[in-house]
Amino acid sequence: MKYWSQTFIPTLKESPADAEIASHKLLLRAGLVRKLGGGLYTFLPAGLRVVQKISQLCREEMDREGAIELSMPFIHPVDNWVDGPRWTAAREIMYRVDHAGAGKGRAKEPEFVLGPTHEEVITPLVRQEITSYRDLPKNFYQIGTKFRNEIRPRYGLMRAREFIMKDAYSFDVDDAGAIESYNRMKRAYTAFFLRCGLKTIAVEADTGVMGGSYSHEFMVPAPVGDDDIVYCEESGYSANREKATSGLVPKDLPAAAPAGALEEFPTPGIVTIAALAAAPYNVAPDKQFKTLVYLGDGKPFLVILRGCDDLEEAKLGPLGFQLWRAATPEEIEPILGAKPGSLGSVKGTIRNPAALAGIFADHAIRLVGNGTTGANKDGFHLRNVNVTRDLAVTQWGDFRRVRAGEPDQQSGSPLKMARAIEVGHVFKLGTKYSEKFGAVYTDDQKQSHPMVMGCYGIGLSRTLQAVIEQSNDADGIIWPWQVAPWQVLVVNLDPADAAATALCLKLAQLAETAGADVLIDDRAERPGVKFKDADLIGLPLRLTVGGRGLKEGIFEFKWRASKEVRKVAIAEAGSAVTEAVRTAAAKA
């Protein structure tokens, strides 16, 4: 049990101006964290307790599925990363560390980096220590601080430069084993988030910089989330928007017959889809082809979409480039022969086709059939462009961004879209890292194989904030039982009164014996202040003792979530408190 006067819970009446969303304001107002700098936060005692509780729940669920805890350094020799498979893509997000005393004029690469994740550390370790199929499978995890130079930290702990993460890495002898490990982690995650009192849904996700074959994200639906999820209630399909596809293009769609001969026509000053859709041209956006120019690892390539569609950049990942970005107008003109606004990909109109790494067409342009596109000549477009006859496509794929309302692939029902916070991510990595680092094992036929890996992350500090975001009201936080910094708050309205103080101690002992963590508000504050603070910090059960009640021989029960208040006779304190705590703990 803890006395409020002997810990440190600096509550605030007003939210600091740099907090925008409810959970961020409450983190600060309830005295859980304080900001050091952008994306850098100190956990104050109450906040730290929540971190520890969440960590412990996570640990229990990981252990239950057979994962093994260890702890790896935060500081990594840069060579681990340079030798790994994703240095080019990952270096931008890493903080660099020069060893103390490093002078000017050192080499370009730093001596060390701060770990954003640990594949580059665990894989060499396993390579060194595990060589036999007899020692597999293994799944190692740790709970610790991660460092990422986030392009834009925001919303408090939601996206921070330094954050607490549980990361796990599984090593299996074959794909079937890896799938089993993956499923165990999905199960652990589901159980963990449930115990945190969070509603999550698992969605299919893009693998991003991690690479690997497939992945699921655990999402907390919330308007302040950074991600869009796409889902169909009928079929059960759910995916991150970056990965989502729809049934917009029928599989059996016949190829459109040419509508006529290619025809160039002048379009002076017309450089947008919208302008071409307006009078006098009146070419609807879904009858236009949009040509985008990107650079993949320095080489230009084209993406063709319908005029009405947007590119989903994450979908360029499978093309195999490490880094890609939109090309600038200066880079585009020498290749295509025109400035943006008049671009196209019709055979024979591209000035320097040999420079291109590929022309990638979105399936949906088949819906256009015959349409209009730029002539690669400033101020001119081409009409009667036929998809199969005229476009020089090297590869078809799904590149467009799905929109809400499009039909689900399986059920045909309209897809829905919602914002969500990503709190966990499971990846099936395959052999990308094990091959690169030589993490191989010998099987019972004396054959050598790369281990099949998976990796699994949970943003624990983000989870903490997601719980607050999902569970609060106008008065403050409403902590779920399992993750509350303390579960019972005993409010002493008359700390100067010996009888009140004695009763508070007795109630606290009863609650503690029944299994709850207890905070006693013994401050010499006015009742109004104590009640406001109690609601703000949001402990699940409040027991109030005051002179008025003492005279009547009662104290008060109040549940934070339901606001339900009950007067209890002091004589029945023992059974009432014990039962309340046990019931609440059992439900959680």
Added chain:
RNA sequence: CGGGACGUAGCUUAGCCUGGUAGAGCGCUUGCUUCGGGAGCAAGAGGUCGAGAGUUCGAAUCUCUCCGUCCCGACCA
């Protein structure tokens, strides 16, 4: 990195447009009165107005540069 907003006491902020001795509320300190939902009165402490340069007789206020913070986009747990 692109676009936008902002930076005045521990916190929330007024003042800036139209240059002329820096104000309030909360919080803090002391005293008295209060005492079951952020009390009242009285007295008090607390500010290089983010930093630097410039314009000016004079800059929180106008100009420029830099730094920091927040919001929107790309990135991520």
